[in-house]
Amino acid sequence: MNKKLFALLSILVIASMSLAACGGGAATEAPVAAPAATEAPAAAEASVASMGGAVEVFSWWTGGGEAAGLEAMQGVFAAANPDIEFINAAVAGGAGTNARAVLATRLQAGDPPDSWQGHAGQELIGTYVAGGQIEPLNDLYEAEGWLAVMPETLIPLISQDGNIFSVPVNIHRANVLWYNPAVLEANGVEVPASMEEWFAAMDTLKAAGVIPLALGEQWTKLHLFETVLLGTLGADAYNGLWDGSTDWGSPEVKTALENYAKVLTYANSDSASLSWQDAAQLVVNGDAAFNVMGDWAEGYFRELGKAPKTDYGWAATPGSNGVFQFLSDSFVLAVGAPDPEAATAWLTIAGSKEGQEAFNPIKGSICARTDCDKALFGEYLQSAMDDWSSNVVVGSLTHGVVANDSWKTEIDTALGLFLANNAVDGFQSALVAACASSGPCK
């Protein structure tokens, strides 16, 4: 019995060692290739053999409405380009943390996918344009007439030096204040339009024993921070923060930081242990009155079986009426794409009315184009579509539009330290330093 076991174990050990040795030998040729990369090239070769080309599209859409939406858009692509194979190279992981690490490794190894997903704006531009890894798409925009169907104020936010670098597929709004209509009514509180009104409303709610503001883990506090910056400074000065024309050390920014510190005092004490879903749920369950979250929260409310206007209401975050703080998933064209023609065909579909109408109702977002059919969308999304085509568009910080990744990480660190020590002055000087180190400030 024991001997048998020993023999079995020895075989196992020897087998695994020889496997490890083989793996080692093979990997020496491409030491930095990511594990996920090994599959894709093989698939690409197979399709080249069958003629017509292939497009490998890299994303982090692996579940829920995102994956289903991508599939629907893939259907539109297949109908228009029957001889091009679509390779879905999606990597799982929330908000693309894992996918981006895999992509970085692939790019460093000189093995780019044809097109990949990224948050439109500086997250793409600061990382991949600076690295010379994506192509400008101005010709495609002109050929397809996209400049006429996308908001004028959007284009500069996804461009660098006049070059447009990505095709936004969907639009989410970051500056949404979600509220529980019944809780507000019971306490005689109106939906606040300015920071002052918001503070007054939250004072009333706090006195009544309701949690005034539901808040989650650190990134949701960064999200709240950007809406308070926007609400206090206004659209122009907010945009100026990101191009260097608004001074981070100014008294106006200090007022915004003080407002932010004050807003935090109204939040639930256990925020650090809540996800954004947990926090949003507090509002529809009637435990809390307000929540600031992007409009993907609406999809979550529907999932919970809640009805718009009765179980949850929405407004622009205080002080940001008439401003649409957006974020967007977009696709790029890789420099050195294995099949640039197929990649362009994919981008054409991604920016088309048909493609966006197939994707967005399923994903729960609105089209980047302003000419999509409103009948396809629910009540909230219809109101967002109206705002998207009429409001001033500014970009989100948390979701990669206005600041490059390095800058955002530094701001996030400054925010984290501020949450721990509550020192407004220290926060402001850290923000000034972050802008100098990774932003446009000199």
Next chain:
Amino acid sequence: MLRDKDRFLNILLISPSILAVFIFVYVFIGWSVRVSLSKWKGLNPDYTWNGIQNYLELFADPRFHVDIRNTLIFTGVFVFGSIFLGFILAVMLDQGLKGEGFFRSLFLFPMAISYIVTGVVWRWLMNPATGSRTSGLNLLFTNLGLDSLVNAWHTTPTWGIAAIALAAIWQMSGYTMVLYLAGLRAIPQELKEAAQIDGASRLQIYRYIMIPLLSPVTLSALIILGHMSLKVFDLIIAIAGKQLPLDVPAIYMWQITFDGLFYGKGAAIGILLLISVAVLIIPYIRHTLKTEAQQ
């Protein structure tokens, strides 16, 4: 004495693993050191010489100070807790009670679970919500009338990281118990009997005979647990996500490298982690090798 043919065969057989270890461990350590001395920021490699600037910036970085403090608290609570609990459990199991095998497996099982699973379970257990949303351990304490034990767990300012260490203790104390149990079983029965004849009490036997004889086990446990706690990452991510009050060097390294693209600084954190683990491990390995050579 080995014949030449045998020696040749030995070297041949061992060379693939030596080569693999050399390339995938030592060459990459060297490369990381080089990156940590460069200005690499952004996606494209940039090996511009930057001296020890990255290290100096880290030592001046208030976030890195938080990381060091957290690592020290975590290591202290985790190592002490696991060793203490592991020792107590081992002594209890050593009393020859019925069903020893069952309890041994029971205590050892948590070790077989991944930190992520532990984290998800403890995230729920250590829910700091108050009022009608109270759940997990806090709810248990309330229902038992132990309201003074209700606390904010990992959201406690400064000491929150110690709550994470609780989950780690739960996971690793069974392993420490096995180490100690093996140590206890290796102590010759005669020593205990001799002490008993000399009139030593049970407590004295443990204090003056067992614990001193177990010191090599304690050293192994210290080193194994210590280097694990320096590298802790997944447990914190699973319980609390990326939040600065619970930040440790490994999380900072991940975030600054892959989210922030500061490759140079990320490599510097990696090297500092490597050094701190090496300081703990190398003397132990040397000691072990020496003892083995003597045998």
